[in-house]
Amino acid sequence: MRTEIGLGLQSDKPAGTYARLARSAEAAGFDVLTVFGDLMYQPPIFPLLEMAGATSRVRLGPACLNPYSMAPYEIAGQIAALDLASHGRAYLGLARGTWLGAVGLEQPRPLTALAEAAEVVARLLRGDGTEFAGRVHRLAAGTVLRYERQRPAVPLLIGAWGAQGAALAGRIADEIKVGGSANPDMVPVIRERLRSGRDVGIVLGAVTVVDTDGEAARAKARTEVAMYLAVVAGLDPTVTLPEGLVEEVARLVDGGHDEAAGRLIPDDVLDRFAFSGTPAQVAAQAQRLIDAGVRRVEFGTPHGLTDDRGVELLGSEVLPRLSR
Template sequence: MANDVEIGLGLQSDKRAGDYARLARGAEEHGFDVLTVFGDLMYQPPIFPLLEMAAVTGRVRLGAACLNPFSMAPYEIAGQVAALDLASDGRAYLGLARGTWLGAVGIGQPRPLTAIEEAAEVVYRLLRGDSGGYEGRVFRLLPGTALRYPVRRPDPPLLIGAWGPKGAALAGRIADEIKVGGSANPAMVAVIRDRVRAGALAAGRAGEEVGIVFGAVTVVDADGAAARDRARAEVAMYLAVVAELDPTVEIPADLLARVRELVGAGRHRDAGRLVPDDLLDLFAFSGTPEQVAAQAQALIDAGVRRVEFGTPHGLADMRGVDLLGSAVLPLLRREPAPASVAP
């Protein structure tokens, strides 16, 4: 595996105080590079687990993937990333995305790309101490507006969560990373790279400056069949959202409609049973450690800079993290065999 490739864990914020610290310690000891907390609707705010994990780690990068500027104002986003950067001594990254399912709480998402771009502008102006004011189409800062507390870094890395051409182009213009959430499909990597490159070139950047991150539901266990059964149920909810975003995959409309119907009725396990093996492998990491490592390696070979193993990790969360660290990471980080030399 290339030295600049990172392996991360994505955590759902649904645990008790103390659980995050235990997971974080174990992850850092195993050698993971990044710990991400999802910002999904109706779960705990990511800042709670991130601060707990920052306190017990000293090396891993930490961030939310992702916060959105519709349910959280940019000045508050700036405050949260500044707090995490202080608590972690400069290991924070900022994740921004348009968000999903916000209609359930009555929040609209007008002009999402403009909102993300302007939110990033406001956040970094505040972190830099730029009090000159800003007048955007969605957000603004009056002249003289500034943070009233110390900031560890003015420029923590920016990650944008996006699948589509316009979102990827925005990442190409302004971000350090782009996160494609809910995909384990190597064929999608080249699509995202082309979309990022279009935005990067327009901004005078090289497309390769922007790291590509792929993350998805992960279930690993020595019992590969049980792991894949659990993954089917977990992935059904996300499949209903992201399946149509992947232009390299054709999913029968009736299958997708039935999955959505069952997920909407809360019948996730029944929805998962409809997902065939080949489709499961495009939207989740699942099976034995060898199977999961092979899926991750295929993404690395396709050009991702980071693979992120998402929840629930295993049949039990801590057991899954331990297996990923003890059995999957070594398979990804072993040195390639030297090339044979002809006599």
């Protein structure tokens, strides 16, 4: 199966920007456009609907929504709207969510909440009006969406690193996304953790900074990675980090010294958690993931020294170098 190449966008841009980037990405040959669902950024549905109207081929979806800050019936409604606006090109990404303590949300029974949210969404999309009595989520008999849907189902992606989350994806999802990783050594780890005979696609995505000035690109990527290294470093069992690195990077980031924190990150560590450098360097990183058997490579924000330049280089200089 041909490997898809996706573009992951942060929802921090003014109206009109998403449509422009989406048109450029589709024309360049990207297959999937994703909008992140990070805390305190714009809700993904806004940029996704804008991009749906500006494109005709690419798949579109949020990665990821969570069942704690958004009720499953609202998730179903938003994904139904996106599927309608895109004429059947939507996918749904679900994850437990991160940093929700900042807005006072607890996350009890995360695997149960995810599984039941996916079930509620699936029932509402297909018009199943039978009662669903879960441990976290419920639907009373006769509860159905009161409008037509484009399709009775959309592809489901689960965002997870760990064994239990991956096993859940193995049971119910079409794809699993390992966010914040550009590490081909994680692919066999995730494949083993899926514990499934089903065909579940593995997606790896991470911060991407590409530029003809490779050193400037890698310097910016280091700063970006520093801000989430403490979150993802402990999730990757294949990486051995220099002693004290995570603690010192976290200390500097907490003090507002992101660039100084980034300068501490060695080249080999950077390449596990970001795509960065010249187009040839970024293409070589992506090719290693393709060769490892991923279903999709996702190039995440900020893409380049500027968004537009990064997307242009990814499309014109990186994609043509890939064998997939």
